[in-house]
Amino acid sequence: MATRKAAFIYSTELERYAYPPEHPFNVDRARKVRELLKSMGLLSGDGRSEVAPRPAERIVLKKFHSARYLHALKTASEGKWDAEAMDMGIGTGDCPVFRGLYEYAVLASGGTVVGAELILSGDAEAAFNPSGGFHHAGPERASGFCYINDVALGCIVLAEQKKRVLYLDVDVHHGDGVAYAFYKRRDVMTISFHENPRVLFPGTGFEDEIGSGEGKGYCVNVPLPVGTYDEAYMKAFEAIALPLIGAFNPDVFVLQLGADALAGDPLAHLYLTNNVYVEVINHLLDFDRPILATGGGGYNIENTVRAWALAWTVLCGAYSEQEENLAVGGVMLGNTEWQGGLRDRRLAVNDQQHKTVMPAVEAVIGSVKAKVFAIHGL
Ligand SMILES: [Zn+2]
Numbered sequence: 001m002a003t004r005k006a007a008f009i010y011s012t013e014l015e016r017y018a019y020p021p022e023h024p025f026n027v028d029r030a031r032k033v034r035e036l037l038k039s040m041g042l043l044s045g046d047g048r049s050e051v052a053p054r055p056a057e058r059i060v061l062k063k064f065h066s067a068r069y070l071h072a073l074k075t076a077s078e079g080k081w082d083a084e085a086m087d088m089g090i091g092t093g094d095c096p097v098f099r100g101l102y103e104y105a106v107l108a109s110g111g112t113v114v115g116a117e118l119i120l121s122g123d124a125e126a127a128f129n130p131s132g133g134f135h136h137a138g139p140e141r142a143s144g145f146c147y148i149n150d151v152a153l154g155c156i157v158l159a160e161q162k163k164r165v166l167y168l169d170v171d172v173h174h175g176d177g178v179a180y181a182f183y184k185r186r187d188v189m190t191i192s193f194h195e196n197p198r199v200l201f202p203g204t205g206f207e208d209e210i211g212s213g214e215g216k217g218y219c220v221n222v223p224l225p226v227g228t229y230d231e232a233y234m235k236a237f238e239a240i241a242l243p244l245i246g247a248f249n250p251d252v253f254v255l256q257l258g259a260d261a262l263a264g265d266p267l268a269h270l271y272l273t274n275n276v277y278v279e280v281i282n283h284l285l286d287f288d289r290p291i292l293a294t295g296g297g298g299y300n301i302e303n304t305v306r307a308w309a310l311a312w313t314v315l316c317g318a319y320s321e322q323e324e325n326l327a328v329g330g331v332m333l334g335n336t337e338w339q340g341g342l343r344d345r346r347l348a349v350n351d352q353q354h355k356t357v358m359p360a361v362e363a364v365i366g367s368v369k370a371k372v373f374a375i376h377g378l
Contacts, residue, residue, distance in 0.1 A: 003046040006316035007118050009111040009129040010034050011052040017104035020096050024267060024299045025145040027104070030130040032305040037312060048316050051118065053111030053129065056153065060113055061106070063156045064149055064181060069140040073147055077102030088140055095142035102147075108132060109150035112294055116157040119252060119290045126291045126315040130308050133256045133296030135175040136202060144173065144201055145297075152181040154254050154292055155188050166250035168241065169193065170280060171258025171296040172268040174205025174221065178256070184215040189248045191220040191241055193233070195261070195268055199226060207367045217375030220244060222368055225360040226269040229349045230276050232361040233261075237280060239365045245287060247376040253284050257311055258296025259304040263347055267299045271353070273344035274307040281314045291315060303344075310342035 010030060019025045034050075037043050043050050061070055072085040076097045081090055091097045108131040115127030135151050136144030155165045155178065167182070169175035169192040182188040197205045211219035222236055257277065261270040284291055293315060298304030313319040369378075 003317035004125040005047040005123065006126040006128070006312075007049055007051045007115065007124040008034070008037070008043055008312060009051050009053050009115055009127060010131070011107075013052070014104070014107060014131055017100045018098070019145075020098055023096060023145075026299075026301055027108075027131065029298065029301060029304050029308070030295065032301070033130045033308045033312070036305060036309045040309075042313055042316070042318050046316070046318065048318070051114060051127075053107055053114050053131070055103070055106045056110035056113050056148065056150070060153060060157070061148065064139055064152045066140045073105070073142070074102045089142035090147075092142070094144055095147060105134070105147040109134065109148040109153060112150035112154040112292070113157055115292045116154045119292055120158065120161055120163075124290070126293070128293045128312050128315055130295040132294030133171065133258055134177075135169060135171060135256050135296060136173070136177050138177050138180070143177070146177065149177045149181070151175070151254060151256050151294055152178045154294075155182065158252055158254070158292070159187050163251040164248065165189070165252055165254055166245055166248055167191070167254045167256070168284070169256040169258070170261060170277070171256055172261035172265065172270055173201055173258065173297060175256060176202050176204050179205070179209070179219050179221070182215065183211050183219055184213045186214050186218045189218045189220070189244070189250070191222070191244065193222045193224060193237065195228075195270055196223045196225055200268060207364060207371060210371050217372045220368065220372055222364060224270065224364065225357055227271050227353050227357050228361065229271045229347065229353060229357060230273055231349070232357050233270075233272055233276050234279055235358075236361050236365055237283070240368050242283060243373070243378050244376060247378055250287075250289060252289055253287075253291045255281075255284065255291055255293040256296045257293050257308065259298030259307040260296070262298070262300065262303050262307060262344075264300050264303060265298070267297070271347060271349075273347055274303070274310050275343055275346070277307055277311050278314050278319070278343070281311060285314075306342050306344075313342065
């Protein structure tokens with residue numbers, strides 16, 4: 001497999017911040033991914049490099065967020081927030097106020113903007129910001145653990161340079177903030193695979209949300225049933241995403257790699273293994289376009305760290321089926337269940353899942369195809 005110029009975006013500066021201890025969002029995941037990859041020798045050599053994020057500049061933040069919201073966020077970060085801020089979702093259980101929250105959000109998001117710039121300049125063919133992926137934030141709204149929508153900003157920065165952007169979101173939650181940012185546009189196509197919104201936050205992302213006006217057909221939602229397993233997921237991905245990507249013919253991918261769709265995630269109910277992420281990334285690599293990837297959700301920490309480390313090895317072209325076990329030999333993964341490498345073991349699928357999941361996935365595939373394929377001449 002060919003290696004490619006790949007930038008891993010991280011700085012120890014990010015370690016100065018943390019959500020409150022009882023909050024499920026663990027910013028330490030990115031540090032752990034870096035540590036694991038470093039121990040495997042996979043952050044340098046063969047075109048790989050580490051790049052530090054810069055805080056996203058105000059002029060960039062304002063491409064998506066309102067001045068009023070940014071002001072409220074900064075003020076809250078300094079310990080002062082009021083009813084107006086609460087109205088914008090700042091200081092809720094999901095989006096608590098904590099010290100340095102603004103600085104953290106702007107630095108973590110700045111990493112995704114740096115990734116977009118590296119791709120635009122040709123300095124990277126793949127960039128991965130494991131501290132990014134805040135897909136729920138709205139222009140004037142903190143939501144679902146997200147304050148600054150770095151992935152929307154990354155898409156905007158790329159689209160401003162006339163790039164056709166394919167945003168793919170495999171987080172278990174609907175990528176609502178990004179989908180609605182480009183709902184009326186056709187230069188950024190958004191495709192989100194997520195758990196059925198009837199049972200999971202944010203309650204949007206049904207098949208009939210397909211964009212509007214000029215953007216009609218350029219927003220694609222694939223809601224999946226509880227218990228969706230690898231084979232069913234890949235069936236939906238190959239039936240829906242691959243033809244649409246081919247028809248759209250993007251210049252660049254923005255990939256939100258939330259790992260909360262993995263089996264055992266405490267906040268969701270899909271049944272995937274990280275083998276799905278290998279397959280998804282390999283499919284994208286077949287299109288031979290640059291990929292800007294980010295983290296996202298993922299609340300089983302060890303599984304998330306392993307999934308993102310695996311994703312990086314595939315993104316940068318270092319993944320080798322034969323060498324994988326050797327490469328990880330001797331590395332303590334801190335996971336008592338599995339020490340055999342970065343890949344998850346295959347999970348057994350029971351009869352009940354076969355009987356209920358696959359037909360439901362097939363119905364969703366049919367429904368999405370009926371709503372958007374004709375718009376793209378498919
Ligand atoms: Zn999520």
